Amino acid sequence: MTSFKDLEDHLKSFIIQEQSDAHNVRNVSMQKYNNIKIWMDLAKYEEPHFFVRISISEAVFSLHDCMKLNGGLGYEERLVLKWFNRMGIREKLNELWKYAEKNRKG
Secondary structure, three states: OOOHHHHHHHHHHHHHHHHHHOOOHHHOOHHHHOOOEEEOOOOOOOOOEEEEEEOOEEEEEEOOOOOEEEEEOOOHHHHHHHHHOOOOHHHHHHHHHHHHHHHHHO
8 A cells, every 4th residue: 555655756756857857956945845744634534635845835625636635835725626636646645544434444
């Protein structure tokens, strides 16, 4: 099963690649993306969701359509949406959600 760490690494690589492709290489602060965090908090939101923290910004997104439920990531939100729609990402997040639900119920 995919781990949150795997998805964090994938999102970091994706964002850096997207920014490099945009001819923005000189302005990309790669250190900013060293601490990307992805997690789920079933106690906070019953709807399937995932949190993303990039630097000091944080947002919560729906697992159904990646609609933002709360927070904000600035211009990186569009990159998270693009990443979410890549092949297999939604499925991996859903797998982690089901695993978390199963473990919560015991």
